[in-house]
Amino acid sequence: MTPLLALALLVLASGSSEPNRARIRGRFIDSHGRPVVGAEIRSRVWPGVDFPAQSAADGSFETTVEWADYHRKTYYWCRTRALGSALWDFHGELTPGQELDLGTVRLQPGGAIRGALRLGATPAVNALVLVVPDRRLPPQPGWRFEACPAMWPAFVSAHGPRSEHEPPIDQARAAEDGTFRIVGLPPGRYGIWARCEASWWATTSAFDVRVAEETTVPELVLEPLPPQHCIAGLVLDPDGAPVAGARIEASSVEMRVDCSNHGTSSDAEGRFHLHVLPLSCGPLKVSAESEDGSFSEVEVSPVEAGQRNVVLQLGRMRELVVRVVEPDGTPVESFGWSLTIETGSSFMTSGARPEPRPGGLATIRFSRAIEELSIEAPGFEEQDVQVGPDDRVITVTLSKGARTEISGRVTSGAWPVGGAHVDLVLPDHDLVDNLVAPLPGGWHYCGDDCTTTDATGAFRIPNEWPRYRYRVRAWADGFAAAYSGEVQGAAAELELALSAGGTITGSVRVPGRHSAGLTLQAHRAGVLDSMHCLVGRQFQTRIGDDGTYRFEHLEPGAWLVVAELSPGELQELGWSTEDGRTSRATPHVVEVVEGGTTSADVNLATPGGACRLRGTLVVEDQIREGYAYLLLTGAQRLRIASGGVDSEGRFELATRAPGRYRLVVHAGPKSNRYQLVTDLVTLVPGETVWERSLTLDEWKKPGVRLDRE
Structure with a gap:
């Protein structure tokens, strides 16, 4: 059951699916290298579910997290607290079946505080406690403050003024007896802002937090609001x-x-x-x-x-019971729907994907008039349904559809390849495609259907969207991916011949440590979400004891190679979490040749690239926000660098290697008024400056291409 519009629609239907799962492990040591025993580790995933764990005698932990099957990816937030250490935070993403190794993480020294809050004479249950640096306290403690500098408003206008905001160092909620305890504060001088729903803000005076000590904060009495x-x-x-x-x-x-x-x-x-x-x-x-x-x-x-x-x-809420049957009355026990609801001034679309519906029944509750209802079931033609204002129960009869299929064989050297993965892919389009001749990108996956070949190498795959022009993609372990020509609608007797592909090999240089055991990843698309298939798209390899790596069976063309560094490995390099993100966003570009070996050394001396582009786009007072990125200019248009555009039209991008790239700037006064500007730029080691000023008339065109090629 997957209602997408929770406020307008409540779907009541039977059936369940296995949740997505991922496994996380790691090990925590203190600042002296000793195992941290009994650390409280909280792993949080979408939509805010926590999975607690504790570290063992050797400081290690392992946990499995789960999230709904209809979310391919989930955010991942890990918080670790241990008395004597400072709070450790990690933010990332997880995909189904992933095994995330955080590595050995060294926790910094820290302390703890405890205290109590009262609202008048009673415990201040669930009161919010914010720990801030002492400089964020008022000159004198008080009990009747209207605002707190560490509390950001819940509503922020997308285009309104954005004042500087410094979040609290840490926070907690008071228990039923009004007490609170916060473990994991770095040593320093702090204060507390506190409030419950029925009180003013109140503050403490400043206090010190010392390593491996627990500071007791004097009781704070909150004053009720009038x-x-x-x-x-x-x-x-x-x-x-x-x-x-x-x-x-x-x-x-x-x-x-x-x-x-x-x-x-x-x-x-x-x-x-x-x-x-x-x-x-x-x-x-x-x-x-x-x-x-x-x-x-x-x-x-x-x-x-x-x-x-x-x-x-x-x-x-209006309730509509939907019964779905075949022409002979047999219930269709797996179906879904798309729904458009009239909201007065606009329409809102929602729905549920096909899944088991015992007896062919489902109940939909909604608050406003249904504008459109369409029933979808595998193997049947989609059926639009008219819903009258007085309808309470409707029966929908579906007809067997002539399923559009694509079929063929996957071979290698005329021999069948069984167990090969087959899916349908579309080109990775870019904003500049209307200005510059389109080039293939990462061949993004489209749709939910994929299949594997049988022992004879044969496959059949449904084409749920026959109006699109796809390519059929096949991949098997030990081979490079192969693609068919463009296919629209049904197709048969396709022959996809897998080849050995090419190889990338080289050394990895890491300052201050040996590179053995680190992980590298090769991919062609940095963003792979729920509409993209990862099979045969991303490859990982471990660096050997001799400091070398090797990727085999890659299809010809450009590949992006990045280091997959765990938080523990980042600490060993002396890099911050932001450095790790920078390193991942700045790939090494390697060209693969069919049947050949490309030598490419990976230098991790710095997180970012040595070739920096400092740009400025001026269009009177129009450029207030936006983003910019660089594309390869060869046979594949892959994005290799991206960054934001500030309120002055300025941006910075970086690559690891000099060369000619296509710059794309998409910016404007606000997001729904962005305009496109593109140019060719040549980057050299060090800094390259790009500055352009356009008139309002020039900029308001559908897109501005500044290069003349």
């Missing part, structure tokens, strides 16, 4: 009965960047109290939604702080 800061009301269902557990949100009507959102839940009698701070945010819009999605959301605006007896009455 009545004019409180909005009180009642949440009712469509029949007027109180709704318990409803979520209430309030935000500035003016969507001000300096104003936070406020939230609370209704009690057992449907009542709520929402505290607003500061009052200067003006009128608010207040919304409510039921916890289980059984009613539609309601919004009331404007509401003034201090207003009482605000009634939020939820709307009815």
Whole structure:
């Protein structure tokens, strides 16, 4: 069950799928190289699920995380706390089946604090505790502050002013008895800002945190907000009965960047109290939604702080039972749908992919009129359905479709290749394709269907989108990938002949340590998301004891080689996490020849490239934001460097090797008004400067090509 529009649509259907899984392991040592025993390790993945673990006697840990099968990738956030050490944070991404080795991570020295909070005479349950450097404290401790410099507003306008914000060093929530404990603070001088929903902000005086010590912070008493800061009301269902557990949100009507959102839940009698701070945010819009999605959301605006007896009455959800059958009445027990809902001023699209539906039944709940409903099932023709305003149950009859298929054989030297991976791919298009003759990129995967060949090398693969012009791609271990010519619709008797491909080999130079055991990756597309197949697209190899590496069976053309460095390996190099990202984003470019061996040494002396491009694009006052990147100019248009454009139209890019590249700048006053500018640039070791000034008329063209080739 995969509802994509949670506020407008609640899908009630049977069936489940295996979640995606990944395994993480690592080892923690202290600043003296001793194992850290009993470290608390929290691994978090989408949509915010934590998987706790503890380090063993040798400092090692291992955990398996899970996330929903319909999210191919997930973010990964690891936080490690241990008394005597500072908090260690790691951010990354995971793909299904991945085994992430964090390596041996050295934790820096640290200490801990503990304390208690009261709201008047009672424990300040769930109060927010923010630890900040002492310079972020007011001159004198206080108990009636309206704003905290370490608290960023919950709402930030995409194009509004962005003031500088320094996040807290660490944070926690008070327990049921009002106490808190934070382990993992670096040694230093700090203070606390604290607040609960019904109080002003309050601060402590400065205190010291020492290595391997736990500092007790004096009890902090929070002062309650006066009545004019409180909005009180009642949440009712469509029949007027109180709704318990409803979520209430309030935000500035003016969507001000300096104003936070406020939230609370209704009690057992449907009542709520929402505290607003500061009052200067003006009128608010207040919304409510039921916890289980059984009613539609309601919004009331404007509401003034201090207003009482605000009634939020939820709307009815309409329920539609869908029964899907074949022409003879047999239930179709695997189907999905796409849905367009009318929202008044616009439309919102959602849906669910085909999955098991016992009895051919599914129930959809929605709050507004259905504009379009389309039922999809494997092996059947897609069926558009008209839903009337009074329909409660509908039966949809699907016809068997003549499935569009592509078939053929995968061979090598006229011998069949069984077990080869086969999928359909589309070119990796780029913004400049309309200005410059298109060139192939990484041949991105498109769609959910792929297959493997049988023992005779034969394959059949459905073409769910026959109007597109695909190439069929085949790959098997020990061979380079092979591609067919363009295919549109059905095709048969295709012959894909795999070859040995080419080889990359070389040495890896790492300052201050031996490179043995490090991992290199070769790929052709730096961004591979849920619409891209990784099979035969990314290759990894370990550097040998002699400091050399080798990639075999790569298809001819340009390949991007980067080092896959664990957090522990980054520490050994003396690199920061940002250095690691820079290194990955600055690949070594290697050209592979069919049947040949290319020698390419990898130099990890610095994270970034030695050839830097410093650019500026000026179009009167139009360039306020955007991005820029460099493309290869050879037979394949691969992106090898990218960066942001600032409010002055400035950007910086870097490559590891000198040469001629295509520069692409996509920028403007805001994201929906970006314009494209491209040029050819020649980079040399050191710095190359690129500066261009365009008139408004020149820049407003669909795209500006500055080179004359």
